[in-house]
Amino acid sequence: MGFSQILYSWTAIFPVIVLLYYFFRKKYTDQPVSSTLFWAEIMQETRVSPYLKHLQKNTLLYLQLLALLLLMLALMNPFIQQSKIAGSQVVFIVDTSATMLAGKEQATFELHKQEMLSLINDLNGRPITLIVTGHAPTAVLQQETNINAIEQSIQALQVTYETAQMPKALDVAQAFIGNVPTSVYIFTDVLDKMQLPVEKETVQWIVKGAAKDLKNIAITRFAATTDGQTAMALVQLRNDTNEAQETILTLYDAENEELVNEKVALPAKEIVTTTFKELPVTQTITAKIDAQDHYTVDNTQTALLQTTSAALVVDQSLHQLIQKGFQAIQPNVKMVPASQLADNKDAVIVTNQAALLGEMKKPVILFGRDDVEKFEVAGHINTTNDALFAFSNLKDVYVGALYESFDNYKTIATVGEEPFIQLSPEGDIIVLADIEDTDWPLHPSFPLFLWSAEQQLLESTSSLGIFAPNESRVVALAQNDWSVYSQTDEFLSTVTNGILTAPMKPDIYIVRSADEEKHFIVQLQAQERIIEEGTSYTIGALPDNEQEELSKSSIVPWIVLLVLLLLVVEWEVQRRRGFTN
Known part of the structure; x- marks a missing residue:
């Protein structure tokens, strides 16, 4: 005083x-x-x-x-x-990961927002830079001095569920700090002091962490598979508390019908794995736990039912470029002599043996034919609006010879008027040309076509898999107008140039075109299912000069x-x- x-x-x-x-x-x-x-x-x-x-x-x-x-x-x-904000400028780094939703009466993220709003009253004209974490950290404000704009930006902040990746955010902050005396406030749940670049004497690091006694019980891993007759699910639960806990684990099918309801005992600081067999086949299975903890986001997880992935077998007699192309895409590809291909009935076969069409359990990818003679052709390639060509533009590819086409097969690409690529009713993909008769391997469309074919035959055709929050990924979709919808049919975004950007909130979502739809899941990453003890501390002090002030509350x-x-x-x-x- x-x-x-x-x-x-x-x-x-x-x-x-x-x-x-x-x-x-x-x-x-x-x-x-x-x-x-x-x-x-x-x-x-x-x-x-x-x-x-x-x-x-x-x-x-x-x-x-x-x-x-x-x-x-x-x-x-x-x-x-x-104490008052020191330095000539201020940098706020705000953690927007899912774990910031943990808290007792109020989430850590909301408490941090209130503290930020309180701190801006002491700026006294200092510029502020506001950085939010994520896969690509973003500077929401840059050297802003307008208090109203700062307040609005802080109020608009929300949890993005992405992993914080704090080193990236610190690198972005370093670009704004330079050699100017700066106070850097980091609003997170926990941050190791070793991650801070403390070599500069003109920076004061103030870390605002979460509470130290937060309790959490989480579903850390959940997977479900099916052999076509029954389903099996594996659930892994983690107890982060210092006391033994009991929780009710419930499994639901795609129609929200209860499949399993079981009490699970969880020893303190232990991981428990439970397996459920002979479950009915359904498109998705959701696991939920009734846990009395301080973090509810990781109490639910959904899995898409997937069949056991088929092997990919390539005929050794095919051109080396085909073999190398599939090896680059599918690390577990097998090279098999032509005489032994028929023994791999559960695999996807890549060959030129037309006799295998319709004989295998899985679809066949046919490059050329061994039962007919080829003939010379000339002309431009035209393709239909098929998912195989979502990323493969074939208009500049040269084809000098083709084989006779199959009757009653769907033609999706032609050279002039002659069929070039066909699809059978069973899903077989037929390329009616030998690779050596084309310059296709010299174009980027060749490996992309192989990838699309592999995705179409080995992956589920009704789902796009699992995404992390806000993850952007190239997906194999037909060249239609595709849009992303929630379970309640709320429009969320569009798929642009084959790139799907997942929503930020974990849930099941739908990608829909005019005549087709596919499902995908947005799921928390593993590190967002663990709550660590919060840390708050200050490292460094700015020189005792005009850059450092004390507030005087009358x-x-x-x-x-x-x-x-x-x-x-x-x-x-x-x-x-x-x-x-």
């Missing part, structure tokens, strides 16, 4: 004057009077307590002295010093309010004694 107007301390003379007045005022002696003799018995209690009698006689004196002393303090302008208004209250009390005391006295 301090005084900004210490010169007004001379006003202490006024209480001294009042005190002297009471010392030298005219005094009276007690004189018994006949009419007051009967008061003695009534006043007995007061005589027994001389201190109370003294206080009653001198109440006005004490009240007046106290009021004058408070007025003297008010003239001296007392204040309370508080207490004069409270003193004035107290003086007014004393005046009211003094008036009441005087009224009770009688104004004529």
Whole structure:
């Protein structure tokens, strides 16, 4: 505490004057009077307590002295010093990951927003830069001084569910810091001091973490597979608390019908894995736990039912470019002699043996034919609007010879008027040319076509898989207008140039065109399912010069309010004694 107007301390003379007045005022002696003799018995209690009698006689004196002393303090302008933002500029780094939603009565993220709004009152014209974390950290504000704009930006912040990736955000902050004295506030849940670049003496790091006693029980892993007859699910639960816990684990199908309801015991700081077999086949299975913890986002997880991935087998007699192309796309591809291809009935076969069409359990990718002669062709390639060509533009590809096409197969690409690529009713993909008769491998469309074919035959045709929040990924979709919708048919975004950007909130979503739809899941990443003990600390101090200030919170208004209250009390005391006295 301090005084900004210490010169007004001379006003202490006024209480001294009042005190002297009471010392030298005219005094009276007690004189018994006949009419007051009967008061003695009534006043007995007061005589027994001389201190109370003294206080009653001198109440006005004490009240007046106290009021004058408070007025003297008010003239001296007392204040309370508080720490204030230091440096010539300020940088806020805000963690927007899913774990920021953890909290007791209020989420850590909301508490941090309130603290940021409080701090901007102490900027005093300093520029502020606001950076939000994520896969690609973004500077929401850059050297902003307008308080209203700063406040609006802070109010608009929201959790994006992405992993923080704090080193990237710190690199972005370094670009704004330079050599200028800077206070960097990091609003996160937990941050290791070793991650901070503390080599600069002109930077003060203030880390605001989460509470230290947050409890969490999470579904850390959930997967479901099917063999076409029944489904099997695996659930992994983690207890991050220091006490044994019990929770109810429930599995739901795509129609939200309950499949499993089981009580699971979780030892302290342990991971428990549970497997469920003979479940009915459904498109999706959702796992939920009824946990009384401080982080609910990781209490639910959904899995797409996927069949066991088929192997990819390539005929050794095919051109080396085809073999190398599939090896680059599918690391587990197998090279098999032509005579042994028929033994791999559960695999997707890449060959030129037309006799295998319709003989295998899985579709076949046919490059050329071994049962007919080829003929020369010339002309431009034309393609239909098929998912195989979502990323493969074949218009500049040269084809010198083709094989005879299959009757009743769908033609999706032609050379002039002749069929070039066909699809069978069973899903086989037929390329009616030998690679050596084309210059296709010299074009980027060749590996992209192989990738699209592999995706179409090995992956589920009704789903696009699992995405991380806000993840952007190239997807194999036909060249239509595709849009992303929520489960409640709310339009969210569009697929542009084959790139799907997932929504930020974990859930099941739908990608829909005019005549087709596919599902995909947005799922929290593994590190967003673990709550660590929060940390708050300060590293570094700026030089003690004009760059560092202390805020002065004046207490004069409270003193004035107290003086007014004393005046009211003094008036009441005087009224009770009688104004004529």
